[in-house]
Amino acid sequence: MDQSKLVVSPSPHILAKFTTQKIMLAVIIALVPTLVASAIIFGWQVLLLTGVTVGACVGFEALYCLIMKKPIPVGDLSAIVTGLILAFNLPPAFPLWMAIIGAFVSIVVVKQLFGGLGFNFANPALVGRIVLQLSFTGAMIGYTYPASIGGADALASATPLLAGQSTQVPMIDLLLGTHGGVLGETCALALILGGLLLIFGKVISPVIPVVYIGGVYVFKLLLGLGAGGALGLVAWDSLAYILSGGLLLGAIFMATDYVTSPYTRKGKVVFGLLLAILTVAMREWSNMLEGVSYAILLGNLLVPFINVLTRQRPLGVKKRAKEQDAGKGAA
Amino acid sequence: MDDKKKIPLNADEQALTEQETQAVEAAKEDAVAGADEAPAPKAKTGKAKKAAEPAGETADAPAEKAAKESEAAGDTQTEAEKKTYKAEKLPPKPPKSKEQLDWEAARREKFNHTVWQPILRPIVVLVVICLVTSLLLGLTNMVTEPIIAANTEAEANAARQALLPEADSFTELDLSQEYTNVSDIYAADNGAGWVVDASGKGYGGDVPVMVAFSPDGAIAGVTFLQNNETPGLGKKLETDKSFRAQFTGLPAEPISMGSIDKIASSTISTGAAVSAINAAIEAFNTEVQGASSGAMTPEEVRAYLLPGATLQAIVVPAGAEGVQPTAWRDDATGDIIAYGEAQGVHSTVVAAVAVDPDGAILNLWLDTSGETEGFGAPVQSDTAFIESFIGLTDPQQADNVAGGTLTSNAVKEAVANVLAVAPQLADAPADPAGGTENTGGDSSTSGTQTEGFPGGISSSAYVPYPGEGDTPLAGLSVAEVGEALLPGETLSRIIVGGPAGTSQHWVSDAGNYLIYGNAEGIGGHVAVAVAFDEDGAIVGILPDVSSETPDIGGLVPDDADFMDAFIGETDTEGIEPVAGATVTSEGIIDAVDNAVRAFSEVKNMPISGEVLR
Amino acid sequence: MNKKKVSNLKVFTNGFLKENPVLRLVLGTCPTLAVTTVLFNGIGMGIAATFVLICSNVVISALRKVIPSQVRLPCFIVVIASFVTLVQMLIKAYVPALNESLGVFLPLITVNCIILGRAEMFASKNTVGASALDGLGMGLGFTIVITLMSFVRELLGSGTLTLMPGNDALTFQILPEAVAPMSILALPPGGFFVFGVFMAIAYFIERRRGKDPEKEACAGCPSAAGCAAKGACETNGA
Incomplete structure (x- = not known):
């Protein structure tokens, strides 16, 4: 054999195309439509708020790693993604200093203190949002009423969920986002567009968003039918339901976080269903306005167990157990 | 027993009982055997053991020694006497051998280990500690209890004082009945008013409130005490001055949720607060104002609706929908009182309607007490609503009560039921079982709805500000x-x-x-x-x-x-x-x-x- | 049993940092998290617990030769509970505002692990004088920590500092009204977080003093004397 034709080199021998940086970049690109839509709906202050939040996230990450003498991971763009998602959870008139505190919680407490990227126990932006909600309730629910879009009469109501009647807001407004709410909730079209970009770019698996959103739709449908509504009306109502609130943002961008979601497909299905049940339950029967954030948080905490339960059995394991039983029975 | 070792008894010994003799014999035998042979046999019976012990000592006089040892060994009185007697009469026993002593020491040790240490001593120690601490606590309690009682009293008084500054001291009133949500009512000794302690069911438990009433029967002020509601939302009840201020000056009539401004995002807490205040108002009216709690008697209702009339009970024709089977007619004037019913949100709403022969409504009395607290239930005391019916022939023209739309509609339906059957009642036959009654009183007292009303007091009704609720401002909506x-x-x-x-x-x-x-x-x-x-x-x-x-x-x-x-x-x-x-x-x-x-x-x-x- | 004679001063200062009951021994976390929402509560609870701790330490130490070991726990609890009841009665009589503020956590001092823990770990094995000093030191350590925690939590979580509730003169609004305080710090999650931060600070200070708790394993662990799993921590990887 001609030895010279054999190449000897150290591992890795197969490199995936994706680096963390590329994945994060893809997510950022997917978030851009929503950013643009919010800016149009709510005004230039959106860009300021987003910029400050993202800047704070990156700054805190760099600062923390500098103090702790770790290599600075800002280049992997994950802090920017966290900053964007966190900003999208805030209402347009949110005070900037509160956003900075939120960035601190997300990056330092949830991510870095636990070990950095890959070690967070829950989605950092999500926990940041929850902390801000508990800390500054008033500021978080002070939805600014959006200015009109392109001359058309703008809508004069609070967020659809707050008003309690999703159908009060016409579907077109729900899709276009010309209603009150936080930055990232409103423009459903932009969010869906971003989601499709990620799915077709093979960055995220479609299982979780589809199962989650579909699950919420089905449960709401069942609840509506159970309360005696006509199918057509209930179906339309449920459609409005899934376009309201933070469901799309949460399902597409927060629940699909690699670190805090299950890695098997079966696990993803279970996760999605769990989130759907929790979200509907919280929206319908609890005192809270929005159930998505707490549902995703609880889901994140349960992910290790879901992983264990839905782990794929290696080939032959079942057979071995059966043989053992058979053996015991005979003896 | 070994005959050979038997020592002959002397005459004294015969004075002893048979048992004693045997025991002494056994002891002597053991003692002797112990002196000759190596280990002492373990005595089987307790008595034999005890009899064996005195035999070992030689120092003291036999009687006293025996007495002491009996004591030490825990003998009863009679046994001790017996031993003393024995020791006096019997010859001194031979000294105990070393093995005997060792054996006894070992027995004591065993007793210590098996009984005293693991069981008796812990019990004794624990009991003593408990007794001492109880004594200590009892003493402290004696000292502090009066101070604590005085403190609680002073604190409660201070809270009441804050609500009614003109009052000097308070005395608790004896309540005529048990109230679920009202704990007590205090009257100011100088007549400056009353303070009622009430509570409502909130989000995180009870929402306690103190409502002060001024002598003219209006609310002088409201304070919310410590509650467990959500911080930042319902908890603000304790501190939110503007919310509290809304209630000052309101008359002591049930307050509906629609007429007050709530604390943002805390509907349940606010609802609890309002229902607590309403409970206080009801208790105040019953206890202090003397208004009858609960519904008026049917006679009172009729007397209110058509005073000064002589009513004849009549039978309502079968098939009349939504009307109670017995109605009343004043044969002199042709006026009719009938009871219409309709389904409200939670209960059947009853409307007692006085109708004149032309079908116009003369007067109205409602029972909506089973409806939603704070929304539909106060409809029955809503003066404006009731007065809007008077003179109408079509009840649908009356306005609805804000916040109680469904109940108002039910009321209208009940009234309409009555009006539908009224023409037939003009000729309806008399009810033999019903009889007649004179409603007495003069017709001038059929003034405001609030007189003698369930929960109503005799002061004038609350006049809303122009523009408040649905009231027009300068005639404009x-x-x-x-x-x-x-x-x-x-x-x-x-x-x-x-x-x-x-x-x-x-x-x-x-x-x-x-x-x-x-x-x-x-x-x-x-x-x-x-x-x-x-x-x-x-x-x-x-x-x-x-x-x-x-x-x-x-x-x-x-x-x-x-x-x-x-x-x-x-x-x-x-x-x-x-x-x-x-x-x-x-x-x-x-x-x-x-x-x-x-x-x-x-x-x-x-x-x-x-x-x- | 190693009877290393420790100086009285060391016994006293033990409770401040090296064996701080809350931050290092992690005892008494329940009242720490629950009552530190208001400054007044922190100070009051600390003083009450310190008093109970000293008294119970003294009594238990005095009785240490008498109390048999099978019933030592019931005996300790009876002694502690009676002192707590005593304190509660005194507080209800002379400082009723504290009783209202602390509510149920006042009688809960009975099961405050610091008191039972020190009775078990120290008072039952040492002289009365040393036990009294230990009680004082531990109590002060506890008081200092919960006072600091209350200070932080109330200041940042409600924007106020309350030295006497209900008394407007002694309630200070530190944060200007326009600045919203971070209310999560007044809620349980915030409490845990602040607690964690304080523990980290204590750990950090210990390390700076050269006593690296991680590296020393059993030698550096303050609970080593009463620990049943001796050496287990070492094998689990410190």
């Missing part, structure tokens, strides 16, 4: 006022925790605000609708001076200089009242001032969803 001050703009109502002195809060799509301010004029309530731009500058005002003197105060809004002085201002500093109509002008200025102060609170509050188109 909110939409019309908005059109006048902010033409072309669409208004949305704002959720707000009720800044005191204001009653309506709206924001327009152009970013302008409309707030109604309330104040007092010379003849009664004065209200002003104030329109602000987004910086808080006044763009227009619309006063309602309907309560004022027509040609004096009533002309103030026509004074262009006065009205223009407000435009463009962000406060009411330096605005001069109109000469000759000072009180009314001051009233308008106060009302605008209230609206101005409310503006900063209202400015960034969320919208409730209600839109005027």
Whole structure:
């Protein structure tokens, strides 16, 4: 054999195309439509708020790693993604200093203190949002009423969920986002567009968003039918339901976080269903306005167990157990 | 026993009992055996053991020794005596051998280990410690208990004092019945009023409240005590002064949720607070005002509806829908009293209607007590609602009660049922079992609905400010006022925790605000609708001076200089009242001032969803 | 049993940092998290617990030769409970505002692990004088920590500092009204977080003093004397 034709080199021998940086970049690109839509709906202050939040996230990450003498991971763009998602959870008139505190919680407490990227126990932006909600309730629910879009009469109501009647807001407004709410909730079209970009770019698996959103739709449908509504009306109502609130943002961008979601497909299905049940339950029967954030948080905490339960059995394991039983029975 | 070792007994021994003899013999035998042979056999019976012990000692006199040892060994009195006697009479026993002593020591040790240490000693120690500590605590309690009782009393008194500053001390009233939500009522000793302790079921438990009533029967003030509601939302009940202030001055009638401004995002807590206050009002009316709690008797109802009449019970024709089978007719005038029923939200609503022969409603009494607390239930005491029926032949023309639409509709349905069957009742046969009754009283007492009413008191009904709730301001609805001050703009109502002195809060799509301010004029309530731009500058005002003197105060809004002085201002500093109509002008200025102060609170509050188109 | 004679001063200062009951021994976390929402509560609870701790330490130490080991726990609890009841009665009589503020956590001092823990770990094995000093030191350590925690939590979580509730003169609004306080710090999650931060600070200070708790394993662990799993921590990887 001609030895010279054999190449000897150290591992890795197969490199995936994706680096963390590329994945994060893809997510950022997917978030851009929503950013643009919010800016149009709510005004230039959106860009300021987003910029400050993202800047704070990156700054805190760099600062923390500098103090702790770790290599600075800002280049992997994950802090920017966290900053964007966190900003999208805030209402347009949110005070900037509160956003900075939120960035601190997300990056330092949830991510870095636990070990950095890959070690967070829950989605950092999500926990940041929850902390801000508990800390500054008033500021978080002070939805600014959006200015009109392109001359058309703008809508004069609070967020659809707050008003309690999703159908009060016409579907077109729900899709276009010309209603009150936080930055990232409103423009459903932009969010869906971003989601499709990620799915077709093979960055995220479609299982979780589809199962989650579909699950919420089905449960709401069942609840509506159970309360005696006509199918057509209930179906339309449920459609409005899934376009309201933070469901799309949460399902597409927060629940699909690699670190805090299950890695098997079966696990993803279970996760999605769990989130759907929790979200509907919280929206319908609890005192809270929005159930998505707490549902995703609880889901994140349960992910290790879901992983264990839905782990794929290696080939032959079942057979071995059966043989053992058979053996015991005979003896 | 070994015969060979038997020692002959002497005469003294025969005086002993048989048992003793045997025991002594056995002991002697053991002692002797112990002296000769190595280990002492273990004695089987307790008595034999004890008998063996004295034999070992030689130092003391036998009797005393025996007595001591009996004591040490825990013998009973008789046994001790027996031993003493034995020791006196019997020869001294041979000294115990070393093995004997060792064996006894070992036995004591074993007793220590098996009984004393593991069981007896812990028990003894624990019991002693418990006794000592109980003693200590008892002593402390004796000292501190009176102080604690005095403290609690003083604290409660201080809270009551804060609500009724003119009162000096309080005495608790004996309540005639048990109330579920009211714990006690205190009367001020100098007649300055009453304070009621009540509570409602909130989100996180009870929402306790203290309601003070002034001598004229109106609410003097309300304080919310410590509760477990959500911090920042329901917990604000404890500190929110403007929320509390809404209740001051209200009459002691059930308050409906629709008529007060709630604390934002805390419907349940606010509902609990209101139901607590309502419970206090009810208890106050029953205990202090002497109004009958619960429903009036049927006779009382009829006496109220048609005073001074002689009523004959009549049978309602079968098939009459929604009407109770027994009705009453005054044969002299042809007036009829019938009881209509309809299904409300939670219960059957009953309307006792007095109808004249032409089918017009003379008077009305309602029972909506089974409806939703705070919404439908107070409908029965809503004066305006009831008076709107009087004279109508079509009950649908009456207005609904805000917040109690469904119950109001049920009432209308019940009344309509009565009116439908009224023509037939004119000729209905008398009910043999019903009899007749004289309603007595003079017809002039059929005044306000609130007299003798369930939960009503004899003071005048609450007069709303112009513009409050559904009341028109200067004859205009909110939409019309908005059109006048902010033409072309669409208004949305704002959720707000009720800044005191204001009653309506709206924001327009152009970013302008409309707030109604309330104040007092010379003849009664004065209200002003104030329109602000987004910086808080006044763009227009619309006063309602309907309560004022027509040609004096009533002309103030026509004074262009006065009205223009407000435009463009962000406060009411330096605005001069109109000469000759000072009180009314001051009233308008106060009302605008209230609206101005409310503006900063209202400015960034969320919208409730209600839109005027 | 190693009877290393420790100086009285060391016994006293033990409770401040090296063996701080809350931050290092992690005892008494329940009242730490629950009552530290208001400054007044922190100070009051600390003083009450310190008093109970000293008294119970003294009594238990005095009785240490008498109490048999099978019933030592019931005996300790009875002694502690009676002192707590005593303190509660005194507080209800002379400082009722504290009783209202602390509510149920006052009688819960009985099961405050610091008191039972020190009775078990120290008072039952040492002289009365040393036990009294230990009680004082531990109590002061506890008081200092919960006072600091209350200070932080109330200041940042509600914007106020309350030295006497209900008394407006002694309630200070530190944060200006316009600045919204971070209310999560007044809620349980915030409490845990602040607690964690304080523990980290204590750990950090210990490390700076050269006593690296991680590296020393059993030698550096303050609970080593009463620990049943001796050496287990070492094998689990410190």
